[in-house]
Amino acid sequence: MLLQTPICDFGWKAPDFVLKDPDGQVMSLEQIRGDKGTLIAFICNHCPYVKAVIAQLVGDVKILQEAGIGVAAVMSNDFHSYPEDSPQNMKIFAAENGFTFPYLLDEDQSVARQYDAVCTPDFFGFDAELGLQYRGRLDASTARVVPGARRELREAMLAVAKTGKGPEAQTASMGCSIKWK
Template sequence: MATTPPVCDFGWIAPDFTLPGTDGRDWSLQDIRGPNGTLVMFICNHCPYVLAVIDRIVRDARALQTLGIGVAAICSNDARTHPDDDFEHMKVRAAEWGLPFPYLRDEDQSVARAWVAACTPDFFGFDADLGLQYRGRLDESRNAPAAPGARRELFEAMRQVAETGEGPRAQVPSMGCSIKWKAA
């Protein structure tokens, strides 16, 4: 079911975490943090919205890393109900997709809950002090191929954050599949 996250809560400070990565290392938010900002995205292996844009996520992540933006992705989906999102499948996808950033497993969903993540993909763009500056979409395509000349909204916003410390005030929320929460 498609859902959208809330609008950007400018300046919100993300709770720290330590999560295992598909690379065999544990990663904290401080490890990911870039000198000019940080991008953390909630994605998963099976979501058609993620699958439609993963090539552009990788392209933009590489470009943002050259601007001093730290990047990571987190999968928080319940792997019992969605086995394609388990840690072993995450390792396979990270390699297939050629992810140039850590892909982390939030098994107990505590990070997704603390961050109030809503969907996949859900983008959180922070300034150098880890204050939230962007919670918008990748681009206008949603779960379709990008139109020729489509504006790279996430990239442009995070470049602005890297250069000025502030994100754009006008943001369009992302849209994607809801996080697959574990039964209470």
């Protein structure tokens, strides 16, 4: 089911979390947090919207990390009903796509609920104090890449790194609904 994210609630504070990656390594929001901001991306392995943009996302994340933005991806889908999203497949997906950031499993879906994540991909861009500054899309791509599309997420998070503020105008992300238990 195709869903769109709500508009940005500027200043909303990032809920803390502690999650494991597929190898069992524990990561907290504090460990992920960057000096200039933090990006939490709710994604999964099987969604055609994520698959279409994963190369662009990984490339943009490298630039954001260089600018002091901490990044993590969270997989909250019910992988028992959607085995392509299993922890083993998360490891494969991250390796095949060259992730330079942790890919964390939200098995009980509590983090997705705390963040009010609704779809994959769903992006939450926070300032250095973990106040929300961006809840928009990666770019104009949907389940197909739009060549030459403006890098909206990257631009927004680079502005957050520089000024602490995200853009007033943001376009909602769209994608597959989170697969709730």
